[in-house]
Amino acid sequence: MQYPWPYTKLDPEVTRRIAHDNYFGGACAYGASSAIIHQLRDKIGYPYTILPADMFKYGEGGAVGWGTLCGALNGAAAVITLVAGDKYHQLVDEMIGWYTVYPFPSDKSNQYAQDGTFKEYKVQKELPKNVSGSPLCHVSVTRWCKETGYASGSPERSERCARLTGDTAAHAVELLNKLQAGQVVSKFELDETTEECRTCHAKGKDFEIGGWTRGKLKCTNCHEPHENPFK
């Protein structure tokens, strides 16, 4: 089968519901990927009929519970790359960046839980929102728990991640719809502090000035800022 695979416009709201509900059938990475794959299976058929979304189950909890990349992002990113071809980099980068600044769960997910649009759930009540500041499961879950007072093993935290899975899959579909329609996909801009750190501390050729690292994670999540000698 030729790469990339065919895509047809999907409804973000249907995707939000399926991804949320499928979270309870195989967690975050399965929820996000299966929502898109199963819809394309219904609308396009082959080759989606042979692709098992089960293969993304390992993404749960940031890869079998290790707390690395959020599984909703991981599962959605795989499907984006499958259908976006050489445009995958821009779309996945935008999705990850969006995730780090978006207050989850969305109003729509909170509403769908309360009004019964979602069919599977741990709790139906409105859940408090927060911004994770990171695509890492560990950081995303920890900050939400500490800001809301819910334990990480609580039904509310699980439901929060289900709603976040719906929100992330819906956003992925919005990006793919834009790509297919030939519309511009916005480019995510890192925050000023991280960009300033990255003027020295990024993938670079010069070890001496700090070119011994890589990544776009927010530096101050784990590191103390230091005086910039070049400022």
Next chain:
Amino acid sequence: MQYPWPYTKLDPEVTRRIAHDNYFGGACAYGASSAIIHQLRDKIGYPYTILPADMFKYGEGGAVGWGTLCGALNGAAAVITLVAGDKYHQLVDEMIGWYTVYPFPSDKSNQYAQDGTFKEYKVQKELPKNVSGSPLCHVSVTRWCKETGYASGSPERSERCARLTGDTAAHAVELLNKLQAGQVVSKFELDETTEECRTCHAKGKDFEIGGWTRGKLKCTNCHEPHENPFK
């Protein structure tokens, strides 16, 4: 197509070479996944003939350069999950744990680079080893660079990640071969310090004692240890 997909025993050394060389055709996640998928395509045929390893390209640099989950782990984990069925959790957990304590690049990868077994490369010389202590690309690359003095944008760092991709794919195949042969796959044990932290700070029901987080990342990579009040 029924999940899980069929598997047949692969040669870890052939896998190490293909994954290393394919790194230069699509980076770490593509290198690791394509090495396994393309061999299964040759040996089994359908359905591997229709699965594009290109769909894992987004994993590079810890997901389009964000520095989260190492792409070699991400790509290999997807293929493990595709063929291991309900045993994926144990195998992927073991692989990630192994990665955090393994001194990359392996002697074999260093040897294959020097003796011309690898066909694609940035540099052929022996490269210094280190243990990353983390499955995160950001930490893995940064520590190797700081311990060796090579810049993150250097040919040596790129070659190091190519050899690590070969080593990780070879390990994934060793695990799958064991699973297929009905042999016991060892269970990765976290270090004592992290396990002690996790007695309170893990996915838990009790917020008050510290059950507001999740993950298996080494706590002291980013956090200062505190006095354990229960000790």
